[in-house]
Amino acid sequence: MSLLLSVGLFISAFLATTWYIYQHYHRKHKNYPPGPIPWPFLGNVLQVDGKHIYISFMEWSKTYGKIMSVKLGFHRALVINDPKMSREMFGDLTFSGRPQAYFVTVLSGGCNGILVSEGNVWEAQRRFTLRHLRDFGFGKNIMQDLIMDNAQEVITWMRQEAGHPLPDLQRRLSLAVLNSLWTIISGQRYSQNDPHLKALLDSIQEGAIAITRHPFLIVAPWIRHILPTISGYTKFQKVVDKMIGFFRDTIEEHKQSMVDGEPRDFIDSYLKEMKRTRDRTSSFYKDAGEQNLRAVVGDLFQAGSETTAITLTWSILFLMTHQDAQRKLQKEIDHVIGQSRSPVLKDRLKMPYTEAVILEVSRMASVIPLGVFHSALVDTYFHDFYIPKGTWIWTNQYAIHMDPHVWGDPENFHPERFLSKDGKTVLRTHESWMPFSTGKRQCPGESLARDSLFLFITSIFQKFTAVPEPNSPIPDILDSDDAFFRGPKPFSVIMKERVILSSPIIITVGE
Numbered sequence: 001m002s003l004l005l006s007v008g009l010f011i012s013a014f015l016a017t018t019w020y021i022y023q024h025y026h027r028k029h030k031n032y033p034p035g036p037i038p039w040p041f042l043g044n045v046l047q048v049d050g051k052h053i054y055i056s057f058m059e060w061s062k063t064y065g066k067i068m069s070v071k072l073g074f075h076r077a078l079v080i081n082d083p084k085m086s087r088e089m090f091g092d093l094t095f096s097g098r099p100q101a102y103f104v105t106v107l108s109g110g111c112n113g114i115l116v117s118e119g120n121v122w123e124a125q126r127r128f129t130l131r132h133l134r135d136f137g138f139g140k141n142i143m144q145d146l147i148m149d150n151a152q153e154v155i156t157w158m159r160q161e162a163g164h165p166l167p168d169l170q171r172r173l174s175l176a177v178l179n180s181l182w183t184i185i186s187g188q189r190y191s192q193n194d195p196h197l198k199a200l201l202d203s204i205q206e207g208a209i210a211i212t213r214h215p216f217l218i219v220a221p222w223i224r225h226i227l228p229t230i231s232g233y234t235k236f237q238k239v240v241d242k243m244i245g246f247f248r249d250t251i252e253e254h255k256q257s258m259v260d261g262e263p264r265d266f267i268d269s270y271l272k273e274m275k276r277t278r279d280r281t282s283s284f285y286k287d288a289g290e291q292n293l294r295a296v297v298g299d300l301f302q303a304g305s306e307t308t309a310i311t312l313t314w315s316i317l318f319l320m321t322h323q324d325a326q327r328k329l330q331k332e333i334d335h336v337i338g339q340s341r342s343p344v345l346k347d348r349l350k351m352p353y354t355e356a357v358i359l360e361v362s363r364m365a366s367v368i369p370l371g372v373f374h375s376a377l378v379d380t381y382f383h384d385f386y387i388p389k390g391t392w393i394w395t396n397q398y399a400i401h402m403d404p405h406v407w408g409d410p411e412n413f414h415p416e417r418f419l420s421k422d423g424k425t426v427l428r429t430h431e432s433w434m435p436f437s438t439g440k441r442q443c444p445g446e447s448l449a450r451d452s453l454f455l456f457i458t459s460i461f462q463k464f465t466a467v468p469e470p471n472s473p474i475p476d477i478l479d480s481d482d483a484f485f486r487g488p489k490p491f492s493v494i495m496k497e498r499v500i501l502s503s504p505i506i507i508t509v510g511e
Contacts, residue, residue, distance in 0.1 A: 031386045033078055035069035036060060041220075043071025052482060054369040057081070058399035067385060073220045075101070077392035079370075083406075083432040086395040089382060090374060090439025096122075097375035099392050102221035104373065107240055107302075112283075113295025114444070115302075115372070121283045121292070128284075129296055130444055132269045136184045144345055146183055147452050150176040151459040152342075153192050158464055158495045165469040165492040169316065174201050174309035177452055178301075185300055186250055187265035200246065204306055206239045247294045247301075267297065300445075307367050308449045310487045311435075312456050314365040315357070317488045320466040321474055322413050328353055330498070333462050343458040345451055351458075355426045356415035358453050362435040364413060364477070369398035369486045371437045397434055398486070406432045411478055464495040 038044050048056035048070075057079045061068055066082035080086045089095050098104060098116045111117050114126050136142070154176050158166065166172075175192045178201055183189040190197040217224060217232055224233035254267045263269040274289035283292050319326040332353045337343050348355060374393040381387065402410040407417065418427050436443035443449070468474050468491075475489035 031381070031384055032388075033067050033069040033385045034064045035071075036064070038071035041073065043073050043075070045072060052480070054366075054396055054398040057370075057394075057396050058402070061396070061399065067383065072218060072392070075099070075392055076388060076390070077394065078387070079394050079396050081396045081399045083400050083434065085383070086400070086434065087431065087438045089393070090395070090437065090441065093440055094378060094380050095374050095376055095382075095387075095393060096440045097377040097390075099373045099375045099390075101218070102224075103218050106237075107243065107298050108295035109244075109291050112288075112292045113299045115295075115299040117283075117292075117295075118377070124283050125292055125296055126444060128270075128273065129266075129300075132266055133184060135269065136266055143180070143184065143448070143451065144455065146180045146189075147455045148342055148459070149189075150180050150192070151456050154456070155459060155463055157192075158460070159497065161495070162497055163494065165472070165494055169493065170309060170313040170487065171201070173312045173456070174205075174305060176456075177309045177312070178204075178305035180452070181300065181305055181448075183265075185266045185297060186254075187267075188250075200301070201305075203239055203243045203246070204302055206235075243298065243301075244294065247297050250297070251290075251293060267293070270296070306485055308452050310367045310485050311362060311365050311449075311453060314367075314488050315361045315453070315457055316460075316466050316493060317475075317477060317491055318361055318364065318413050319357070319461070320468055320491075320493050321477055325357065325413065325415060326461065326466065328415075329357055329457075330461055330465070333458055337458065337462060339462065343455055343462065345454065347458070348454055352419055352424055352426045353415065354454065354458060356418040358450065358457065359418040359426070359428075359433060360413060360415040362453075363401045363407075363433055364410075365486065365488075366398040366401050366435065367485050367487070368435070368437075369396070369482075370394040371397050371434075372441070374441065395434070395437065397437070400432050400434065403432065413477070460495075463498060465498055467494050467496055468492070469494050 036044050036047055039046065057068075057070070058081065060070075061079070061081040066080065066085055068079050068081070070077050070079060080089060097118050098111075100111060100116075104116050105111065108116050111121060112125075114122065114129060117125060154172060157172060161167070172192065175197055179190055179192060179197060182197075182200070217236060223231045228234045251267060251271075254265075254271060258264070258268050258271060263272055270284075270289075270293050273284050274286070274293070277284040277289065279285060283289065319329065332351050333343075336347050336350045371394060376387045376389055376391045376393065379387070379389045400406070404410055416423070418430070418433075419425065420427065436446040436449070472492035475491050477488070479489055480486045481489050
């Protein structure tokens with residue numbers, strides 16, 4: 001009897017708490033966006049598909065609308081499933097904040113750097129970073145050369161594996177992309193087999209896996225103090241400490257070796273800015289500058305490598321499974337570039353189909369399916385909905401990219417959807433294409449990512465044809481293997497070296 005009484009009291013308390021939450025958020029603020037009723041303490045966490053949370057949000061939007069609310073533990077969050085609303089909201093500085101939660105700020109050491117900072121810190125750090133990255137290669141031939149050096153290493157590796165399924169394809173592409181970026185940041189270029197470069201990549205991937213496999217670090221970060229091992233905190237913090245230590249050591253090496261005059265790389269430029277800063281309120285001043293430098297390096301390190309490499313992996317899978325599209329791509333490569341030279345960025349102006357392939361791969365891949373968290377900086381209203389200060393905000397980029405009302409047949413790989421009817425012009429302004437987010441905090445590395453995708457894809461398919469390994473199943477291209485990023489399911493591909501025959505010489509024999 002006492003057991004039944006205890007169970008009854010627990011159920012009563014559970015229902016009462018649930019009703020309180022519902023009353024608090026949906027009755028106190030009648031215009032708060034609708035959403036599924038959250039559970040006490042956990043919110044809606046156990047109601048979603050833990051593997052593909054963005055698909056749950058997409059399905060819920062059919063019931064609750066284009067802007068809907070969810071609860072992640074004690075955190076309020078909104079999910080925007082409409083491109084027009086997303087562009088309008090994220091174009092407003094009111095919604096340009098970042099959630100100041102443990103899992104967001106742990107690597108940056110607080111509200112530092114670019115990715116998680118707000119207000120004056122964000123504006124100053126972003127402006128400085130973009131200006132000085134351009135000085136060291138962004139948008140210049142030096143960056144093109146760095147990308148091509150690493151693309152050629154990938155091609156050499158593919159030749160060595162010719163006729164065999166490629167082992168660890170995504171990892172090899174990640175090493176190549178990371179190496180290009182790290183050279184600009186630190187002046188250090190590694191061989192793609194270098195253990196230091198591999199350790200760098202491991203730390204990114206281990207951190208992403210740790211945070212996604214232990215969602216309580218997101219929805220209930222306080223649990224790390226009670227159950228550090230079970231919650232995943234111990235492993236996650238170990239990865240974070242390793243990354244911070246690596247950044248700190250790299251910065252210290254630069255302090256010891258830099259000399260007055262022209263800086264060698266981005267870190268040198270930042271240290272020079274810190275040295276000349278006298279304003280104590282500046283985010284470049286002394287200790288604040290040190291923290292922000294580590295955070296900016298971490299931001300570039302994380303955001304600039306894995307997303308591009310995963311998109312490249314998707315591109316090989318899509319083209320492997322759509323041989324007609326691969327042949328059209330190769331025909332354009334042969335016509336514009338040929339086989340006697342390597343691709344250059346200027347070729348892109350004459351290659352609309354290649355550009356359309358990149359746009360379509362990016363749409364279907366939706367590598368960051370929910371974008372990066374925003375938050376409301378003040379209590380405000382949006383489309384008559386009440387949005388409390390501190391509310392987290394996601395754009396469901398996956399739902400927008402897979403909306404049949406927008407794309408017609410979003411589940412089909414169809415690059416032509418981004419081309420004019422005559423196939424000669426790329427339609428670049430589609431408002432529902434947003435793999436780099438939109439608005440005030442749109443990804444600052446978009447141009448680098450698109451340059452990298454173009455040079456890697458054209459270099460690889462200039463020399464190789466991707467075919468499935470005969471004895472391995474081809475994964476469902478609509479499914480994915482999710483960590484923090486949305487990657488393809490494991491697949492086995494053989495890169496067959498192309499044999500390009502020159503035009504036949506016609507000899508006319510006398511009549």
